[in-house]
Amino acid sequence: MKKAGREQKKKRALAISERLADAYPEVKVPLYHRNPFELLVATILSAQCTDEMVNRVTPELFRRFATPEALAAASPKEIEKIIRRLGLFRAKARSLKRCAMQLVKEHHGEVPATMAELTRLAGVGRKTANVILGYAFGVPGVVVDTHAKRLSQRLGLTRHKDPSKIERDLMTLLLPEQWTPFSHRLILHGRRVCHARKPKCQICVLNDLCPSAK
Numbered sequence: 001m002k003k004a005g006r007e008q009k010k011k012r013a014l015a016i017s018e019r020l021a022d023a024y025p026e027v028k029v030p031l032y033h034r035n036p037f038e039l040l041v042a043t044i045l046s047a048q049c050t051d052e053m054v055n056r057v058t059p060e061l062f063r064r065f066a067t068p069e070a071l072a073a074a075s076p077k078e079i080e081k082i083i084r085r086l087g088l089f090r091a092k093a094r095s096l097k098r099c100a101m102q103l104v105k106e107h108h109g110e111v112p113a114t115m116a117e118l119t120r121l122a123g124v125g126r127k128t129a130n131v132i133l134g135y136a137f138g139v140p141g142v143v144v145d146t147h148a149k150r151l152s153q154r155l156g157l158t159r160h161k162d163p164s165k166i167e168r169d170l171m172t173l174l175l176p177e178q179w180t181p182f183s184h185r186l187i188l189h190g191r192r193v194c195h196a197r198k199p200k201c202q203i204c205v206l207n208d209l210c211p212s213a214k
């Protein structure tokens, strides 16, 4: 019985994945970047901040500090000056400098490509690490931000609140090659349709698959 329930859930997750793939065919990270280092910096800056705001400050930041070595040598004040339009800019400036110093000292100035190494970097949690793994290195990962968390719960794909447990639930329901695109599309759907306060269930392509549909 339990196994049958799990199989049903997997089938529904697959149907949701296919529906979202039709609605959002393109899987492209919306943060401006040209290499894994820039993606890492932009993703750290995107915490509690819109991608649009991050994209406004990163061209100047990357022009001034194009490499981990340059960023590691910058003073937090210099970094703050460029990113001050972003929330938590002081803490983010400190994280960026510390992270760049770690890249230089421990990784020969390269961004590492494993979850264990990435999450040891300053300012990098599992969500950021999964963005880097999925988009910079093609290593599958489920990115659980506030939208992915809300949608996973509303769609009945998890009962958990803790992002790392939600990540694990989605990983067991989907095939590895679906992890990055699925979470990407879940986030887009959360931004465009399944809003936190007023989900647009009437126009939602998941309406018939969603236990929370109104």
Ligand code: SF4
Pocket (backbone or CB within 6 Å): 151, 154, 155, 193, 194, 195, 199, 200, 201, 204, 205, 206, 207, 210, 211, 212, 213, 214
């Ligand atoms: S049907 Fe409503 S609650 Fe369910 S995913 Fe769509 S918008 Fe969200």
